[in-house]
Amino acid sequence: MNLFVLSLIGAVIILDKYAFGEFGISQPVVSGMIIGALFGDLASGIFLGAMLQLIFLGGLPIGRVIPPDGQAAGIIGCGSYFFIRPFNAAGHALFVAFVLALLGAIIGGIMELYTRRFNEKLSHLIMRKENCLSVCHLAGLVTAFLRGFFLFLPIFIVASSISIPALFPELSRESATIICVSIGLANGIYLFVKKTTIVYTIIGALCGLALTVF
């Protein structure tokens, strides 16, 4: 998979975040599946997507709040992993992919602020020229696409060109699972566990244990 092509695909997927539809395709667990399928390793794509999803489970875009870009993190994390993995150890690839994903989420959030500020100019333009409503409004698709493309391309260039020395820290899948499940559980407890629902959490844990044992 060419990094330019993956940046284009990523930029199309990220349109789903708010610019078109919001069908959930940009959620890390889904984008991880798509990118994994493109690289011919569905299992790793879903694993990475699922882990990153747990980190960004609670990011709620309510009102003017723009949380860190979890959707971009999913695309960056999975894409980077598959670019790094062929030339490096799995532990190294996982570590760098996670770091790039989390940094990408922060940079993506900042870029989103600027994109939305640019969209303000389109709003002001409509105040002056009423006839260009459709063009100005749909220009938002271009700004959202470019935001994604210019976020992904440099990160994928870095990911595909680095060679990690053997002494560099490695992140095992077990360690990644511990960290991500912890924050996923915290998000789940924060969102769902109340006096009225705690009994279902206990039932879920017991069912999970039973499934693991048998």
Next chain:
Amino acid sequence: MRLSIDRFLKILLSTFFIQTSWSFFSMQGMGFLFNLIIGTSKEKKNQIMRTHRGFFNTHPYMASYIIGATIRAYDEQTPPEEIKKFVAVAQTSFASAGDLLFWQTIRPALLLIAVVLGIHYGIIGPLVFLVIYNILHLYHRAQGILDGYAMGWNVIYVLKARRFKMAQQIFEISGALFCGFLSALISFRVGYLLAIPLTILFTVMLLRRHPALLLLFIVLLIIIVFAVV
């Protein structure tokens, strides 16, 4: 009053673009204008532009209810001031209902289910999420336009309907259930006991409403510590 199928489809398609040009100045203002102009006759364009130019913000899926009711009001030649008042009241009511239902309940619950199923059964997890989420989301988008157009101003009372409360309860329970499932994923291994203090730390941070950015930095730090150690 009923919408024709081609008009309904045009409005439905346009609602997918409601947030396309989201900005801090007008939020979904341009998207709302775009939806109304697609859904009404060309003669009303100037009137709509004059009345609704500016701020509009609600939940993107629930906007359909307001769009349907507003288009009906324009079809019935309702005075623009009255329409503006309805839109101002309705957008906040539908925003809080939609945020609570979709952003805080349905989406995270289904994503939790997708993650648990994805880890155990692979592709089934994300597919289950996509199918169930889009059935619910498209239902609200489509039914919102139809209900809004059929009920007019009274569409605001839809928020009291049982289907909203039931959906919220069902997904809260599902979220809590799969939260339990997730905890079972990491049991039986000594190394995984580390998840307990980490979960407590993250839960405390979330309950104390620490900024998401700080939480992300802590996660990054923990990843580096785990990798180095």
